Amino acid sequence: xxxxxxxxxxxxRLRHGNGMKYPIWYTEKGMTxxxxxxxxxxxxxxxPDYKGDVGLYHHELTHVKQWALMSLVTGLLLAAVWLPxxxxxxxxxxxxxxxxxxxxxxxxxxxxxxxxxxxxxxxALKFAGFISRNYGLNITQEQAVSKLVGD
Numbered sequence: 529x530x531x532x533x534x535x536x537x538x539x540x541r542l543r544h545g546n547g548m549k550y551p552i553w554y555t556e557k558g559m560t561x562x563x564x565x566x567x568x569x570x571x572x573x574x575x576p577d578y579k580g581d582v583g584l585y586h587h588e589l590t591h592v593k594q595w596a597l598m599s600l601v602t603g604l605l606l607a608a609v610w611l612p613x614x615x616x617x618x619x620x621x622x623x624x625x626x627x628x629x630x631x632x633x634x635x636x637x638x639x640x641x642x643x644x645x646x647x648x649x650x651x652a653l654k655f656a657g658f659i660s661r662n663y664g665l666n667i668t669q670e671q672a673v674s675k676l677v678g679d
Contacts, residue, residue: 548585550592562662567591569618583646590639595621633665637675644676652676 565574603617656672
C-alpha cells in the first residue's frame with residue numbers, strides 16, 4: 529500500500545495507495561502547540577501519528593492548491609507589470625494568510641470543509657473549535673460552524 533523513501537532527517541515521504549498521491553513528509557519538526565500538520569509552499573508535513581489520515585491529507589493539500597493558485601495568478605499579474613517581480617508571487621499567499629485575517633479564515637474554512645468530506649462522522653463542531661481557538665481569528669465557534677456547514 530505504501531512506497532516508502534527515507535528523506536533528510538527523520539522525515540519520511542510516502543505515496544499512498546488510497547488516493548493520497550501528493551508526497552507527505554511525516555515528521556515531528558514544526559509540530560508544536562497542538563499542530564499535527566502544516567503546509568509551506570508546496571510541502572506538506574504531518575505528524576507520524578496521523579499517517580493515513582485522509583482528511584488531514586486533504587486539508588493540507590487544499591492549502592497547497594490555495595498557494596499554487598495564488599502564486600499563478602499573482603505571478604501572471606506581476607509578469608504583466610514587470611517581469612523581474614514574478615518570483616515574488618510564491619510568497620503572496622503566505623503574506624496574505626499571515627496579515628489578512630479574512631483571507632486566513634477563508635483558507636481555513638475551505639481546508640476544513642474539504643477535510644470534513646473524508647470522515648464518516650460529523651466533525652464540524654470540533655473543527656469549528658479549532659478555527660475559533662487556534663488561528664488567531666476573531667470568530668466564535670458558532671460562527672465557524674456556520675461557515676463550515678454553510679454553502
